[in-house]
Amino acid sequence: MALFAIENLTFTYPGSITPALVGINLDVNDGEFLVLCGQSGCGKSTLLRHLKGALTPHGARNGSISFKNVPLDEVSFRAQTSAIGYVLQNPENQIVTDKVWHELAFGLESLGYENAIIRLRVAEMASFFGIQDWYHKSVYELSGGQKQLLNLASVMTLQPDVLILDEPTSQLDPIAAADFLATIHKINNEIGTTIILSEHRLEEVLPGASRVIVMNQGQIACEGSPAHIGHELKRTDDPMLYAMPTPMRTYLALEDNVESVCPVTVRDGRDYLQKYQPAVSVESAIPVQPATSMKAGIPQTTTSTGEPISTLKHGICDASDCHDVYAEHESLNRGDIHDGYDCSDSRDIYAEHDRSDSRDIYAEHDRFGGNDSRDISEHAERGSSDDMHNGHDRRQSHDSPIVTLKNIWFRYEKNASDILRGLHLTVYRGEMYCIVGGNGTGKTTALGVLSGLYRPYRGKAQMLGVDITKSKIASLPQGSIAVLPQDPQTLFTRNTIKEDLMDMTKSKERIDDIAELTEITDLLEMHPYDVSGGEQQRAALAKVLLTEPKLLLMDEPTKGMDSFFKRKLAEILRNLRANGMTVILVSHDLEFCAMYADRCALFFDGSIVTENVPREFFSGNSFYTTAANRMSRHIFEDAITVEDVIEKCQTII
Amino acid sequence: MRDTFSSCNPIVNFIYFTCVLVITMCVKHPVILGISFASAMIYSIYLNGMKAIKFNIFFLLPLMLIAAIINPAFNHEGMTILTYIRDNPITYESIYYGIAAAVMIGSVILWFSCYNAIMTSDKFIYLFGKMIPALSLVISMALRFIPRYKIQIKRITNAQRGIGRDISAGNLIGRIKSGVSILSIMITWALENGVDTADAMRARGYGLKGRTSYSNFRFDVRDWTLTVVLMVLFIMVVIAIRAHFISIVYFPAFVMNDFDGIVFILYAAYAALCLLPLLLDIREDIVWRSLRLKI
Structure with missing residues (x-):
């Protein structure tokens, strides 16, 4: 039975010329799990809002929507309230009352149920969702994941036939998001509620979905089962292909048979990769240079343009580990086809190239940066393409640590427990240093210490050569450290983005330059709250960059971003680091860190457990690693991104 | 501190506080005030622990001292003159009255601190x-x-x-x-x-006609019993005051009711009213101890 039948729906927002939805035809069947995906601004939310009368936006509308064979406008508000459940994007904003139990009861109160019935329904839902432990809590005590789960539960108390969710996990960390999506699957499987979900975290969602719909510029670009949608995307060369799960992208890059079933989960991906298994011996034959061949001194490599480039790279710093020196350059030749930053497709290749040559030379370095004697290995043969990458200039000054934290201890209150426990951290000029780790391990607190917001009660912190535990952070040159907070909205205090930028500098040219760099020139006259999440992130970045920081600290910069904006962000950061800026970022986004970081560190229990270049870092972890690495583990030695896996497979063929 | 009384229905909590506050504020009888003050003090310490002790010593005590001194300094009624300060008579009666007023203020503040601890926002x-x-x-x-x-x-x-x-x-x-x-x-x-x-x-349907208001609280047998007990004790004390079994006159001369068996029962009734939450807690403790012994 068709639950929803949408026929030829076209919708235009008031004051807009281009329609937000164009000729949408869609049937949603009972019990389906429908995933709606597409770039930000493609009309996903607009379409979803049309499925619930109370949320339908104002504007010019053509076409029809019917619910259970009755036109949606004729279904009463009361019937729609209980039959169509809707969960919005932001977990905070949807919560109305101050207590968990009251929030659960809210919808039932609206429908006018008796106390006894509400008690039963609330009890059922609290048990189903495992809320009973925090049933009496105030909502502000809850974590983001718990809040969104509460929103879901409070909609489910109404016992809806269909549950509509508009990017429900975009504000959540990966663990909470996975929990939330697992709950959605459970609702679909165990209760049979129809699910319509828009999502950009496709890795976790697709395996359980029954149908995928890809939208592009207000239209349905293609639809199909998760196992077949990929072929369609590949055929039309849809940019959404890059947002698909790792196993799918790998498979699609290697196979051309459009009828075949595409692997969606990591397990299926592993099964598929088994056919490349015999080649393992070839891969493990990569020569490992013994430590004895290292020679002291900073290596100088002369490029084809004749300019010396210092190619020192800091690897892992534990004395026992530093003797393993990998010298790989199998992908250097791919860099030749790269000729700039403008071509979006070449970016992957660029990233790949950047990583592979940064692996060339590892240098042992004292973890605290205090010891200057280093063993350095130089790989004699360098790719001829170095000169094409001005981004590598940053390595010239790599030997000077810009941040040195030694044995930092911090807690918020005297009687509270320690958040940072003996944190050691050294970051070098021009580096992109990514801190990953679970929630509540102290990552954000560490950023707070780095930015001078919190003062450690024990330990030494050298920032840009100034000891901030002795003198105040204010003694640093104005704006030398800038923080991009997790919520970009908190940076704006004016009515237009332009005014906000003008707060930072008087120079019109500087604003124009920065606006161009962050690609917000068209948005300057808009209110910062009126632009999309990704655009807000870029406007916030523009404001932060106007302080001309030498050190940029970023807290979850990719949160809520789709894969297109992530590429854009990486590109912007690359340009900035080419000019000598250092970036430390805290992220849950392992794929992003694997692609673009110089070094990654795992934060746990208030300090850094391990740090290394991404390839070593992620191939050294078994669980806390990228999907590509999990998929290719024991098949390929150290593939950490989709591109790595594809390339390794191709070399075998 | 785990308090049994706060697990009762908010209506019972509210009736209790209304009863004790009304009597405390309307009756300036020394014994009644003494019972009120002592119970409120014990209960507030029981509920808030160290915090209450600090508050009582550093805030409440000085406040009560000031209140006790102010009255005889400005009120010169009463017939038993103790001394003169700048030609103004200081009388025994006004000192007594000042002390009674101070104790009343102190009791009211203490009762409100208990009220705050028990009447959380959701009960309100x-x-x-x-x-x-x-x-x-x-x-x-x-x-x-x-x-x-x-x-x-x-x-x-x-x-x-x-x-x-x-x-x-x-x-x-x-x-x-x-x-x-x-x-x-x-x-x-x-x-x-x-x-x-x-x-x-x-x-979630806000704006539909006939919205109800859900609550987790139920009014069970214990709540009924407590309400009845509270009302009986309260009415006893009110009648005792109306019928002048319990009476006090400060001015012109300090005259209090006689002390006998009936009056003792009435005092005890008021004490029981004030100490009801603590009695509940003590009962609970005894029940738990006996349960543990049986195991």
Whole structure:
């Protein structure tokens, strides 16, 4: 039975010329799990809002929507309230009352149920969702994941036939998001509620979905089962292909048979990769240079343009580990086809190239940066393409640590427990240093210490050569450290983005330059709250960059971003680091860190457990690693991104 | 501290506090006030622990001393003159009265500190939701948003510090300016997010006719029993006062009722009323101990 039948729906927002939805035809069947995906601004939310009368936006509308064979406008508000459940994007904003139990009861109160019935329904839902432990809590005590789960539960108390969710996990960390999506699957499987979900975290969602719909510029670009949608995307060369799960992208890059079933989960991906298994011996034959061949001194490599480039790279710093020196350059030749930053497709290749040559030379370095004697290995043969990458200039000054934290201890209150426990951290000029780790391990607190917001009660912190535990952070040159907070909205205090930028500098040219760099020139006259999440992130970045920081600290910069904006962000950061800026970022986004970081560190229990270049870092972890690495583990030695896996497979063929 | 009385229905809590406060505030009888003060003191320490002891010593005691001194200094009624200060008579009666007034103020403050510990926001909302359902939702929403706004202001301040715009630094005018700009963006932020909240409310049927007000509280047998006991004790004391079994006159001369068997029972009734929550706790302790012994 068709639950929803949408026929030829076209919708235009008031004051807009281009329609937000164009000729949408869609049937949603009972019990389906429908995933709606597409770039930000493609009309996903607009379409979803049309499925619930109370949320339908104002504007010019053509076409029809019917619910259970009755036109949606004729279904009463009361019937729609209980039959169509809707969960919005932001977990905070949807919560109305101050207590968990009251929030659960809210919808039932609206429908006018008796106390006894509400008690039963609330009890059922609290048990189903495992809320009973925090049933009496105030909502502000809850974590983001718990809040969104509460929103879901409070909609489910109404016992809806269909549950509509508009990017429900975009504000959540990966663990909470996975929990939330697992709950959605459970609702679909165990209760049979129809699910319509828009999502950009496709890795976790697709395996359980029954149908995928890809939208592009207000239209349905293609639809199909998760196992077949990929072929369609590949055929039309849809940019959404890059947002698909790792196993799918790998498979699609290697196979051309459009009828075949595409692997969606990591397990299926592993099964598929088994056919490349015999080649393992070839891969493990990569020569490992013994430590004895290292020679002291900073290596100088002369490029084809004749300019010396210092190619020192800091690897892992534990004395026992530093003797393993990998010298790989199998992908250097791919860099030749790269000729700039403008071509979006070449970016992957660029990233790949950047990583592979940064692996060339590892240098042992004292973890605290205090010891200057280093063993350095130089790989004699360098790719001829170095000169094409001005981004590598940053390595010239790599030997000077810009941040040195030694044995930092911090807690918020005297009687509270320690958040940072003996944190050691050294970051070098021009580096992109990514801190990953679970929630509540102290990552954000560490950023707070780095930015001078919190003062450690024990330990030494050298920032840009100034000891901030002795003198105040204010003694640093104005704006030398800038923080991009997790919520970009908190940076704006004016009515237009332009005014906000003008707060930072008087120079019109500087604003124009920065606006161009962050690609917000068209948005300057808009209110910062009126632009999309990704655009807000870029406007916030523009404001932060106007302080001309030498050190940029970023807290979850990719949160809520789709894969297109992530590429854009990486590109912007690359340009900035080419000019000598250092970036430390805290992220849950392992794929992003694997692609673009110089070094990654795992934060746990208030300090850094391990740090290394991404390839070593992620191939050294078994669980806390990228999907590509999990998929290719024991098949390929150290593939950490989709591109790595594809390339390794191709070399075998 | 785990308190049995606070697990009773809020209506019972509310009746109890109304009874003891009415008697404490309307009767200036020394014994009644003494019972009231002692019970309130014990109960507040029982509920709030160390915090209550500190509060009682450093805030309540000085306040009561001042109250006790002020009365004889300004009130010169009464016939037993103790001494003269600058031609003004200081009388025994006004000293007694001052002490009684101080004890009354102290008791009322202590009762309110107990009230605060027991009548949490959701109990308050429940009580007033019964009378005005719309108000209970408004209060609940306000309690949701106040902490949220506080957190957001803190976040904005921190974010501004992170880009070198420290709100707490600089001269007064600069600080006022940045404060105002934060306030203005807070209003925008609140309205912006309010749109989402309104959507979420409508999505869950807010605005439909016949909205009910749910609560977790039930009125069970224990609540009925306690209500009856409370009312009986309260009426006993009220009648005793009306019938002048318990009486006090301070001016012109200090005259108190005689002490006999009936009066003793009436005092005991008032003490039982005041100590009811503690009696419940003691009973609970005994029950638990005997349960443990049986195991």
